[in-house]
Amino acid sequence: MSDDKALVLFSGGQDSTTCLAWALSRFAHVETLGFDYGQRHRIELDVRPRVLAQLRKIDDWGSKLGDDHMLDLAVLGQVSQTALTQNVAIAMQENGLPNTFVPGRNILFMTFAATLAYRRGIKHLITGVCETDYSGYPDCRDDTMKAMQVALNLGMESRFVIHTPLMWIDKANTWKLAEALAGRALVELIREETHSCYNGDRTHHHEWGYGCGTCPACALRAQGWQRYIAT
Numbered sequence: 001m002s003d004d005k006a007l008v009l010f011s012g013g014q015d016s017t018t019c020l021a022w023a024l025s026r027f028a029h030v031e032t033l034g035f036d037y038g039q040r041h042r043i044e045l046d047v048r049p050r051v052l053a054q055l056r057k058i059d060d061w062g063s064k065l066g067d068d069h070m071l072d073l074a075v076l077g078q079v080s081q082t083a084l085t086q087n088v089a090i091a092m093q094e095n096g097l098p099n100t101f102v103p104g105r106n107i108l109f110m111t112f113a114a115t116l117a118y119r120r121g122i123k124h125l126i127t128g129v130c131e132t133d134y135s136g137y138p139d140c141r142d143d144t145m146k147a148m149q150v151a152l153n154l155g156m157e158s159r160f161v162i163h164t165p166l167m168w169i170d171k172a173n174t175w176k177l178a179e180a181l182a183g184r185a186l187v188e189l190i191r192e193e194t195h196s197c198y199n200g201d202r203t204h205h206h207e208w209g210y211g212c213g214t215c216p217a218c219a220l221r222a223q224g225w226q227r228y229i230a231t
């Protein structure tokens, strides 16, 4: 298991792209992993290769960026009924979680990431989960990820390290982190090329990027951008 290799869970959104940049500034060899789980729009999957192509042009990242893996997790769409996998309106549920919550999604994602990393000899797993400025998803919490690290290492007799560079920073500081990693060029890349909108809208352009402007993901992104440019 190589200490200088990392696998980044990469969806094509702002957070995972920032995490990928973070990994490229720290590790000699970085691979990416995406999941197709029957998302109700394909935009995320479409933007991934464009973001990767742009990242290759920054510094020496082209020589560090390795294989991009895409796993079919259609089974997740079969077992869960949520606003991310079905065409229903986004709303808050009685349990205080938005109906965009896909139960167990990040737990499954980390498990498959570790399975892949095991085969590829990769020690470091990086995910953009965050419990600072988020939708309240319990599988994004620090305790969940720490428990996952323990469970995966016990269950696979391995020594994976799960990194969560965004866990304790808000969305404004996520933009600042991108700027610190590779300057305004990376901020522009993330602003124009990444996708966060739950509704898959890439027709409306805002100063913070493309999106419907009204869904919870757009709201978080817009608020973060406003706070970022105000400082």
Ligand code: ZN
Pocket: 196, 197, 198, 199, 200, 201, 211, 212, 213, 214, 215, 216, 217, 218, 219
């Ligand atoms: Zn939106």
